[in-house]
Amino acid sequence: MAQRGGAQRPSGGGQGKICQFKLVLLGESAVGKSSLVLRFVKGQFHEYQESTIGAAFLTQTVCLDDTTVKFEIWDTAGQERYHSLAPMYYRGAQAAIVVYDITNQDTFGRAKTWVKELQRQASPNIVIALAGNKADLANKRMVEYEEAQTYAEENSLLFMETSAKTAMNVNDIFLAIAKKLPKSDNNARSCWMLQVITFKTGETM
Amino acid sequence: MDEEYDCIVLGTGLKECIISGMLSVSGKKVLHMDRNKYYGGESASITPLEDLFTKFGLPSPEETYGRTRDWNVDLIPKFLMANGQLVKLLIHTGVTRYLEFKSVEGSYVYKGNKISKVPADEKEALTSDLMGMFEKRRFKNFLVFAQDFKDDDPGSWKAVPGFDPVNTTMSTVFAHYNLDKNTIDFTGHALALYRDDDYLNKPAGDTLKRIKLYSDSLARYGKSPYLYPLYGLGELPQGFARLSAIYGGTYMLDKPIDEIVLEDGKVTGVRSGGETAKCKQVYCDPSYVPDRVQKVGQVVRAICLLDHPISNTKDALSTQIIIPQKQVNRNSDIYVSLVSYTHQVAAKGWFIAMVSTTVETDNPEAEIAPGLNLLGPVKQKFVTVSPIYKPLDDGTGNQIFISESYDATSHFETTCLDVLSIYRRGTGDDFDFSKVKHNLGDEDM
Ligand SMILES: Cc1cc2nc3c(=O)[nH]c(=O)nc-3n(C[C@H](O)[C@H](O)[C@H](O)COP(=O)(O)OP(=O)(O)OC[C@H]3O[C@@H](n4cnc5c(N)ncnc54)[C@H](O)[C@@H]3O)c2cc1C
């Protein structure tokens, strides 16, 4: 019986533990959420990527000094387009990256709405990062760095400008989240999780 | 939305979401809309708790109910059979990765004014008070026959002389093993999960398969054959909707559906406000097509909020109790199900019990009294009487494929049969599970 994430799972034994966290991406359509994930997980970028179809569930690990942080990354599968994202999507998320496009002021406004929604709905300890993506398009910039940084500070968010195209700050933002996540062994949810049943994919019937 | 789609699905109840997922996976271009601004329709889990009170026209709940956001209350009670059709669908489509389940702790059956545990293993069966000692031996022989039974292997039919799965009735099989009325009641209703006794004079093969499903499900996780998802049943439609979206399905909630447009008796689109989306087929629940369905019965359901478990269940945090029809002089069984805070559907220390049955009289609430009586003090009760609708035709003419309302069964087997039948009617094919790619980027799930 496999256990799906949600709860962090420090695995026992001597030096170094592995913690698993659910991380979700939020933000307006076409700001580059899927591109950030693709860059982080596979090191790739597709200029003319069609709006997200396919990969919507990826994992990637980040190594800190004594801990390996494994991210279980959920992409929106396009359900954000008509504001039809299901609550199950951000349920139990321990980290979220809220993405906007620095060349589009509306997407920044929408990002703020997502932050509010997370503060209202998600678990109180969630680590939220704000990513100003497409930083490579600085000549078309519509959202000032300082404006976003001030907003992030006021709301205790991690903040970086990123580029899925050039890879700027992509690993760094995930690393910053990994560092900020609580990695204690006594997570209230994990003891419940022990009795939780999930199935391995491809399990034969 | 003024685009062209292969299929438009209306309503995001469980059946519609499974169908939407299957259609998208099969390469169809799907638009999925709901008039509500939340997923799930009738199969949603209501949250926060105020919304449930509002839905029933009651003032907001008092503070004793804890954090109201911690509540996710199902409107239709059901459990998943661990080895059943829905679990198969969940596994083959990979939707399990979005969900977490718990095994239901115990299954009970009502006999002679008290409840007894349905034995989950031989040890429990030996000490069970459901049968006397000689009856247990007869029952064991019957069970061995049921377990070994294979539809297509006459070698496995030999234990009952002259048996064949289609022409031998179930009552003949019970008679052969000399089982008494109580054992038959318990077998037909608590193991084969029939709601009435019609099965007795029908082909034995179907009943034997249901008993096998029960024991195979039991074998999977031990305590009972049932599973329940954390955060409530409302997670199921959301999971299948996500599957559909991953395969390209477009989702729009909060869309008033004004008209299903037909030309020459065939559907050509769906109008919402000033826009019309074109399509070749529509799939929907009965509420979107009131003039294309007929009422075939009613189900009464009582949602009860409790601050304690049910007596005589060893304080189980989840359980099912079946009251077989004969025990209370009815024609259909009464089901009681209990889930609790450990399933993230209630605030700490709280329980949600549901009592339901098929309506037989003019006073539905009185019909569920034997179930309510088992619960002890109830803090708040919400009673609904829901009509059951069936489509007037199979949809192949006008290409509008309509699901049936959710019935009174306590599990999802009939739900899945309806979905698979609709898929077959709509596409002319059985669903090909191999079309689902398993590696949607996840390496080690
Ligand atoms: C939900 C459920 C699931 C079950 N699943 C299984 C299963 O998976 N596999 C399985 O094998 N069984 C199963 N059973 C059946 C159950 O295990 C048997 O009832 C149990 O094994 C008892 O068998 P028995 O014949 O020893 O019991 P009983 O007939 O109750 O016998 C009890 C004791 O009395 C003695 N005894 C019985 N009859 C006589 C006699 N005529 N003369 C002298 N002494 C006698 C026996 O030696 C025994 O020690 C299940 C039952 C239920 C209700």
Ligand SMILES: Nc1nc2c(ncn2[C@@H]2O[C@H](COP(=O)(O)OP(=O)(O)O)[C@@H](O)[C@H]2O)c(=O)[nH]1
């Ligand atoms: N120049 C530039 N384009 C990007 C960047 N990230 C994404 N894009 C492009 O923006 C479009 C939308 O990206 P996508 O990842 O699908 O956005 P999503 O809808 O938020 O998942 C695609 O054409 C990407 O190639 C970036 O950092 N720089």
Ligand SMILES: [Mg+2]
């Ligand atoms: Mg995307």
